[in-house]
Amino acid sequence: MRDVMGLEDTVQQQGEQLLQRIRDLSEPEIRAFVSDMLTSAAKERAGVLDETRRLAEDEQGRAVRDESARVRDEVEQAWAAKFREASAAAEERLATASAAAEERRVAELRDAQKLAHRQLSEKVTNVRAEGQRVLEAAVEAVGQEAGRTLAIRLERQREEAERTLVAELEGAAVAAAAETELAVTEATAVAAAVPLPPPTDDVVIRVRDGIRRLGRVSRLTDALDALGELAGHEASRAAVLIVEGDRVRGWRFTAFEPAVAPAHEVDLKLAEAGLVGHAVVTGATHSWVSDADTASGDGAPAFTALPVGARALAVPVVVxxxxxxxxxxxxxxxxxxxxxxxxLEILASHAGQCMESLTAARTAQLVSHEMPAVVVDDHDPGPTLPFGEGDDDGVGTVPS
Incomplete structure (x- = not known):
């Protein structure tokens, strides 16, 4: 704007100078001068217009440039703000993505850990199962071998018992004959009524059959029942009592009078059991005659009474x-x-051997199989065997 105002002042000054020159010239000169002036004015006017146009263009250009610069600054500022916002959003998204990626990575690691743990557990389970199978197979093999060994041992014991039976009974038969002769001599008044003793062959056969029967039993209770029954075929009266600590309890009585208490009601301290208690304490066979000196305490047990002259025998069953x-x-x-x-001595000895073999077989069986649960009754079932055998193997209460 200052350039335009300066240009107007210049034009005004030049116009005044021209006006003064015109006053000083003649008409032809004026006309020539005017013509020149018009020409010059036209040129100057054109130049002024050009200059004005140029200045205007320059001013407009500056304004445009200023506006452009302002707009550019605003645009740059706007873009900078948007860039900052975009950067912040990108950083936020990046942080979120990083957190999500970290969570995914942690989840993947946990899944991998769980998978590895599950695989390890499966491997451990498989190894344990395989070890259990190997152990069971080994235990079964040991049990079978033990069963075969026990069977061989039982057969050898049976054969040995049969081989020694004849020799023992031959001596016993001689002693029995002497005893019978003595009894006949002492009871001459009734000698005719006394029957002759059975032949020795009958004794051997009967005891041999008894040994074979004991060898076939598969349960301890069966062995005790068979022992009581077989003893009843030999003695006038027979009884089997089991040992429980410092007491003996009745198991099976054979051929006793009705006045004698049933077997399951007999429960005696060893001191009350006479020669039965002494056999338990010493582990040896004891005999007693009712009219003999009883100061040693080897008298008749409390569960029965013996007439004068009667003979009694107590044989321990050792297992x-x-x-x-x-x-x-x-x-x-x-x-x-x-x-x-x-x-009686032979039968009791062989019964102890059979019961020992049954106990060993039961022990081998327990190694290869789980123990069954034991159901305890609230009532007292009577005496039970101290051999560690469960009810399913034949150990129960005393037979009534």
Missing amino acids: GGQVMAVLYGDDAGREPAAAWRAS
Whole structure:
């Protein structure tokens, strides 16, 4: 704008100068001068217009440039703000994405850990199962081998018992014959009524069959029942009592009078059991005659009474080195079989061997199988065997 104002002042000054020159010239000169002036004015006017146009263009250009600069600044500022916003949003998205990626990575690691743990557990389970199978196979093999060994041992014991039976009974038969002769001499008044003793062959056969029967039993209770029954065929009266600590309890009584208490009601301290208690304490066979000196305490047990002159015998049944039961017999009732005392000793000894073998077989069986649960009744079932055998193997209460 200042350039335009300066140009107007210049034009005004030049116009005044021209006007003064015109006053000083003649008409032709004026016309020539005017013509020149018009020409010059036209040129100057054109130049002024050009200059004005140029200045205007320059001013407009500056304004445009200023406006452009302002707009550019605003645009740059706007873009800078948008860039900052975009950067912040990008950083936020990046942080969110990083957190999500970290969570995914942690989740993947946890999943991988769980998978590895599951695979390890499966491998451990498989290894344990395989080990259990190997162990069960080994235990089964050991059990089978133990069963075969026990069977061989039982057969050898049976054969050995049969081989020694004849020799023992031959001596017992001689002693029995002497005893019978003595009894006949002492009871001459009734000698004609006394029957002759059975032949020795009958004794051997009967005891041999008894040994074979004991060898076939598969349960401890069956062995005790068979022992009581077989003893009843030899002695006038027979009883099987089992040992429980410092007491003996009745198991099976054979051929006793009705006045005698049933077996399951007999429960005696060892001191009350007479020669039965002494057999438990010493682990040896004890005999007693009712009219003999009883100061030693080897008298008749409290569960029965013996007439004068009656003979009684108590034989321990030894299982694994311990007295587990006692076989009692006497001749107070009917006439006993010949060599009845020797027969009782042989039967009791073999019964102990059979029961020991059954206990060993039961132990081998428990190694390869789980113990069954034991159901305890609230009522007292009577005496049970101290051999560690469950009810499913035949150990129960005393037979009534």
